[in-house]
Amino acid sequence: MFTKAFRVKSNTVIKGSDRRKLKVDVSTAFPLLSESELSEVVPNKEEINVVKVYAHKGDAITLYVLHKNPLFFELEKRLYPTVYMLWQYPNVLPSFATWAPVIQKIAGGADLMLPGVVVPSCGLPEVRQGECCVVKVVGNEAPMAVGIAAMSTAEMSSAGMKGRGVSMDALLLQCFLHALKSKVKKSELPLLTSSFLRNHMFPCCPNGKQLDIKKSSYKKLSKFLQTMQQQHRVVRVKELTKGVESLVEVDWKNPVKGTVLQPGEVRAIITEYVKANELVDENNKNYVHINPILCDCLLEKSEYHEVSILKWDDLFSRTLSKMQECSQFVIAGQQPIMKKGHIEPIDITVASRGSNKKVGVHQCLTVNSHLL
Structure with missing residues (x-):
């Protein structure tokens, strides 16, 4: 939301009545804050600025700034903490851990994919769909992103940790x-x-x-x-x-x-995607690093936390196996006919009659393709 330029509409000092309301709203939204912590983030006397901005997509956002650091922002009448505030109070919201490369994708606007979530031995935190949560890097307690849970913890588990955890x-x-x-x-x-x-x-x-x-x-x-x-x-x-x-x-x-692609076209698309996302292993060009999207699409549940790289051939074969197979029927003098699903190979049998004349069955030619 804030990775691109935004426009400031106004910047004013908060009034006494608005300060009291903000304190109540913060206490309601983040009940894990103690009374002393609440007084630190919404002090009674120190100057708090209310900054109204427009994000690059036109969203109207209200920022609450203390000591030149934005602590909260309000979007569509809902209050969110900033990472600056969460660095001081990291346990205010339930958190999910992921790997550093995933954070780079999230910073670019990508969703947090469930295969990229690292499940600790104690299990995932209990969250409800639509609840505010934070994302951290494994081994670092400092929150790196704030988002909304797209599903509850129970739904994440029942989905086999596949799909998107945050966004719509x-x-x-x-x-x-x-x-x-x-x-x-x-x-x-x-x-x-x-x-x-x-x-x-x-x-x-x-x-x-x-x-x-x-x-x-x-x-x-x-x-x-x-x-x-x-x-x-x-x-x-x-x-x-x-x-x-x-x-x-x-x-x-x-x-x-949906479109029909020949296997060669699929290989070209995958190759372009891997190179565009810089997934080729630097030490061995024969291997490709599996990012959250490839993990979600290609890996089995048992492989989520074990497989981090694949050979190129394995990457291509897994991709083709996940796509819907279809066949094209080419009949002389007619438009090609496309049919979804697998078709058994057509056998042509050649036999000899009494006159030593060769006869056979010639029906049609099938070309296997894949539907993306």
Whole structure:
């Protein structure tokens, strides 16, 4: 949120009544703070500045600054601690530990993937979905990031520690694409965007998860749909009635919703991803380091905390095995036909008749591909 430039709207000294309210809000939001600690972060007499800023995505944020250090920030009427405050009081919130390379990805805006969470011998802390928590590096008690739990501790365990622990954008996109592919019919268009969300996207949300657009980076359905329209051209949205938007067109063939790739193309994509994320082992170029995303996609549950690198060939074979197989039927004079699922090889048997004439079965040619 603060990795890019933000704009300061105002900077004022807090008033007495607002100071008392802030103290109550901090005490309510962080009950583990003792009375003495509460008086330290919200002192009675020392100057506290209230700074209102706009983040690079337009979010309106209120910062509470003491001794030139931001201690809390308020977003959508919810109070969060900053890492500066948590360095002084690291045990105020439940924490999850991960590895240093993962923190670098989080700093760039990535989600914390559950395979990247290091589970201590005492188990994970008890958190509820939507609860504020912190992320630390293994061996360092200083919190490095603040986030919202996307699922409860019980849900993390039942999910086999696979998936995303913090954030919402990926779930939003998943429900959106699933709804377009399996729920929306052409005869329903134009379709009110509010009806699309309520009757199509919400039913596509996986069990145990809750779709909440306000917790995504888009904040509003209209902004998300605008992105899908302008950047990916998956849908076209139009205001048919003043103030009311509708889906008027869907591109069901858009590659964002799935595309057929030959094995060579898959290898090229994986190679590009590995190099772009600098995952090639510096000491042995034949090996690739497994980051949280590759861990989530390719490793078995028993391998999460044991496998950290893979050979290139193993990386490619695991990727292909995780993709849906499909086959293309090519018949002379007709358009190719694409079918999902595995198909058994076609045998051509050559036999000799009494006239010594060779005969055989010639039906079609199959080309194995994979669906991403």
